[in-house]
Amino acid sequence: MLGASYTEREILLSVQKLGQDIVVEGRAKGVKRTITPVKEISFDVYKGETLGIVGESGSGKTTLLRALALISKPSAGHIRLENEVIFDGRNGTKKLAGKIQMVFQDPVSSLNPTMKVKNAVAEPLIPLGLSKSEIEERTVDSLRSVGMEDFLEKYPTQMSGGQKQRVSIARAVAPRPKLILLDEPTSALDAAVQAQVLNLLVELQKSYDLTYVFVTHNIAIARYVADRIAVFYDGRIRELGPSEEVLSRPLHPYTASLMEASPLPDPDQKNLLTADIKGEPPSLFDPVAGCSFHPRCKFAQDICRAELPELRTLFFGHLVSCHRAEELSKQQPKNLA
Numbered sequence: 047m048l049g050a051s052y053t054e055r056e057i058l059l060s061v062q063k064l065g066q067d068i069v070v071e072g073r074a075k076g077v078k079r080t081i082t083p084v085k086e087i088s089f090d091v092y093k094g095e096t097l098g099i100v101g102e103s104g105s106g107k108t109t110l111l112r113a114l115a116l117i118s119k120p121s122a123g124h125i126r127l128e129n130e131v132i133f134d135g136r137n138g139t140k141k142l143a144g145k146i147q148m149v150f151q152d153p154v155s156s157l158n159p160t161m162k163v164k165n166a167v168a169e170p171l172i173p174l175g176l177s178k179s180e181i182e183e184r185t186v187d188s189l190r191s192v193g194m195e196d197f198l199e200k201y202p203t204q205m206s207g208g209q210k211q212r213v214s215i216a217r218a219v220a221p222r223p224k225l226i227l228l229d230e231p232t233s234a235l236d237a238a239v240q241a242q243v244l245n246l247l248v249e250l251q252k253s254y255d256l257t258y259v260f261v262t263h264n265i266a267i268a269r270y271v272a273d274r275i276a277v278f279y280d281g282r283i284r285e286l287g288p289s290e291e292v293l294s295r296p297l298h299p300y301t302a303s304l305m306e307a308s309p310l311p312d313p314d315q316k317n318l319l320t321a322d323i324k325g326e327p328p329s330l331f332d333p334v335a336g337c338s339f340h341p342r343c344k345f346a347q348d349i350c351r352a353e354l355p356e357l358r359t360l361f362f363g364h365l366v367s368c369h370r371a372e373e374l375s376k377q378q379p380k381n382l383a
Contacts, residue, residue, distance in 0.1 A: 055092035058257050059114070059225055062088045064123035066106075066113045073331070081330035083109040085281040086123065088357070091225070096251070096258040098272025098289065100265060100304065104327055106281040107261040108151075111227045114259065115148045127224060144174055144221030151230040153210035157202040163189070164198040167217045174221060188220040189213070191253065192246060208239035212246065219250060228260045232267065244271060265305055269293055277301045280328050280338040283357055287364035297366040297375055299343050337369070345370055 066084035071077070083106040091097050099107050112118045114125065116133060125133040132140045147170065150156040157166055168185045176184065189195045192212040202210055211231060218226050228247070232240040248271065250256060262268050268275055268289065275292045277285040277300060285298040296302045325342040328334045336353055340346040349369050357367040360375065368374070 055094060057090045058093040058128060059091040059259075060124075060126040061090070061114070062124045062126075064088070064110075064113060064125065065121045066109050066118065067121040068109070068118075079331065082121075082333075083281050083330060084113060084120075087281070087283050088123075089276060089283060089286060091257060091259060092273075093257055094251075094255060095273040096260050096271050098268035098275045099259065099261045099278050100263060100268045100275060101278035102263060102304075102327055105278045107278050108229050109281075110278070111148060111229050111259065111261055114225075115146050115227055116142060117148070144170055145224045146227065147218035147221060147223040147225075148227040148229065149211075149214050149218050149231045152234055153207055153214050154202070154234075156214050157210055159202050161201070162198070163194070163200050163202075163205075163213050166202075166213060167220050170217060170221050184220050184222075188216040191219060191250060192216045206239075208235055208243065211235065211243055215243075215246065215250070219254060219256075222254065223256070225257045225259065228258055230261055230263070233262070233264075240267075247271065265293070277304065280334075282338075282367065283365075284339070284368070285364075285366045286357070287361075291361070291364050295364075295375070297360055297364065297371045298339075298368045299345055299374065300339050303342075337367075345374060 063086045064084060065082060065086050067080050067082050069078050069080050087110070089097075099110070101107055109118070113120045120133055122135060123133070124131065124135065127142075127145060130140070132142060164185055167188055168181050171181045171184055186195060186198070189198065192215050194209065194212050194216060197205065197209065197213070202213070205213070215231070231247070232243050235243060244267065247258070251258060258271070260268070260271055272289045274287060275289045276283045277292070277298060279300050285292060285296065285301045292301060293305065296305060328338045328341070334341060336349075336351045337343075337346070337355055340350040343350065347370070353369070355367045355369045357365050360366050360371050
């Protein structure tokens with residue numbers, strides 16, 4: 047994680063008004079509809095940091111990662127990586143040449159069961175134009191970095207879930223990417239293995255000077271790995287800022303609700319906005335006017351039901367999308383405000 051203030055860091059990834067539409071089957075048979083899981087979001091990722099993205103299932107986190115990796119072509123917006131435009135509106139994308147890699151949630155389905163470990167890790171290296179000896183050296187080095195160098199000749203079916211995820215991580219590290227996108231990489235693992243994989247990711251970040259975007263629904267994991275946290279709800283960023291700032295002084299009722307649902311072991315963090323969360327997330331088939339969190343928010347007023355709040359800076363480096371953020375921030379305990 048970062049050793050200096052993130053504001054002193056170079057911007058690695060810049061995302062502007064990124065949108066992702068998906069055509070799906072409608073409720074009536076044979077009728078197709080367009081839903082928008084990611085809605086015109088903008089943010090930067092700093093070189094060497096871990097940006098944590100937290101939110102409930104269905105909030106659009108995975109869709110966002112797939113758009114950033116250009117696995118799914120975004121519907122709108124711009125993406126720049128190291129000042130190079132890799133996506134420009136609807137005009138197309140550029141080949142990433144291994145610069146962005148992704149580690150998926152399920153280590154079982156992300157590895158080909160018929161492919162040996164050495165071939166799985168070498169696969170993303172082939173398009174880079176490396177020699178055979180360079181590919182072999184990079185493959186062994188990447189597997190060694192995750193403690194799996196003895197598994198070169200094995201198949202995924204011969205490994206545990208944790209071992210498979212280590213191989214997936216080695217495959218992501220092998221091309222020496224600028225950015226690794228991590229989609230709930232520990233959620234399919236038991237608690238003991240989760241801790242091992244998280245520690246491994248921290249070590250690899252230091253060793254290879256990596257930058258992470260780390261998606262999780264677990265606030266405790268986000269606090270451990272992330273330098274900054276973006277809180278995602280209904281395809282939009284609702285709050286963004288340094289991890290300790292966001293978790294000790296949440297400015298959005300949804301952030302406070304997430305924390306109450308996943309309490310942190312800190313006796314000083316009590317009654318944060320005294321928010322509770324009820325109801326269900328909005329349906330992508332029936333968009334909600336105004337702030338889409340308002341049906342579940344005990345602080346909602348008429349303006350919340352009518353107008354979408356902008357993501358704006360309330361405190362230095364701490365952004366929020368809430369009409370009542372200034373007022374609600376005053377409800378924080380005095381030792382935290």
